[in-house]
Amino acid sequence: AQSVSQHNHHVILSEAASLELGCNYSYGGTVNLFWYVQYPGQHLQLLLKYFSGDPLVKGIKGFEAEFIKSKFSFNLRKPSVQWSDTAEYFCAVSRTGGFKTIFGAGTRLFVKA
Amino acid sequence: DTGVSQNPRHKITKRGQNVTFRCDPISEHNRLYWYRQTLGQGPEFLTYFQNEAQLEKSRLLSDRFSAERPKGSFSTLEIQRTEQGDSAMYLCASSFERQGLSTPNYGYTFGSGTRLTVV
Numbered sequence: 250a251q252s253v254s255q256h257n258h259h260v261i262l263s264e265a266a267s268l269e270l271g272c273n274y275s276y277g278g279t280v281n282l283f284w285y286v287q288y289p290g291q292h293l294q295l296l297l298k299y300f301s302g303d304p305l306v307k308g309i310k311g312f313e314a315e316f317i318k319s320k321f322s323f324n325l326r327k328p329s330v331q332w333s334d335t336a337e338y339f340c341a342v343s344r345t346g347g348f349k350t351i352f353g354a355g356t357r358l359f360v361k362a
Numbered sequence: 363d364t365g366v367s368q369n370p371r372h373k374i375t376k377r378g379q380n381v382t383f384r385c386d387p388i389s390e391h392n393r394l395y396w397y398r399q400t401l402g403q404g405p406e407f408l409t410y411f412q413n414e415a416q417l418e419k420s421r422l423l424s425d426r427f428s429a430e431r432p433k434g435s436f437s438t439l440e441i442q443r444t445e446q447g448d449s450a451m452y453l454c455a456s457s458f459e460r461q462g463l464s465t466p467n468y469g470y471t472f473g474s475g476t477r478l479t480v481v
Binding site for chain 2: 258298
């Protein structure tokens with residue numbers, strides 16, 4: 250069965266610090282990978298996605314993620330975080346071909362102003 | 363805003379009562395998903411529809427849970443004889459996906475959820 254593991258449950262950073270959130274998945278076939286974000290009081294939103302091509306994908310608000318197939322990883326990065334990036338971030342995976350998406354447990358990011 | 367709409371936003375019910383939630387997806391989307399999220403966890407898959415057909419149900423969905431999507435438009439999720447363990451946020455999401463083994467998943471649009479509290 251597919252599963253998604255997020256390395257950190259809580260991360261606290263100061264503004265301008267760099268961010269990297271780890272995500273590993275277990276599935277050997279072709280996958281689509283996602284990061285979703287949930288800002289306080291808002292619904293889940295798609296931050297970025299990968300389904301083929303360049304393994305370095307760029308999303309909204311300066312976020313990017315790198316798919317490393319050999320490591321089954323899809324880590325999220327941002328060079329310089331802002332206070333407004335305070336949110337919960339979910340890594341997710343689905344098998345190519347219209348299958349359901351499986352989510353990780355989430356990482357809560359708090360950015361200190 | 364023509365996003366995914368869920369009603370009600372909050373529901374408090376007594377143990378043993380039945381509850382029904384509604385989800386109105388984005389009109390062009392053919393797929394509709396129900397997830398459940400508890401504190402400290404990510405969304406857990408419950409079931410999904412391709413148009414009006416329910417294609418998969420999770421083992422989490424006991425026989426007290428039933429979901430429908432008549433005419434492939436809105437969907438309802440009913441929980442019968444609620445238990446305290448059913449307390450959670452119930453999320454609905456929709457997407458447009460074509461059939462096919464190589465079809466990528468472009469991601470979901472989520473609603474704001476219905477928070478259920480069983481007392």
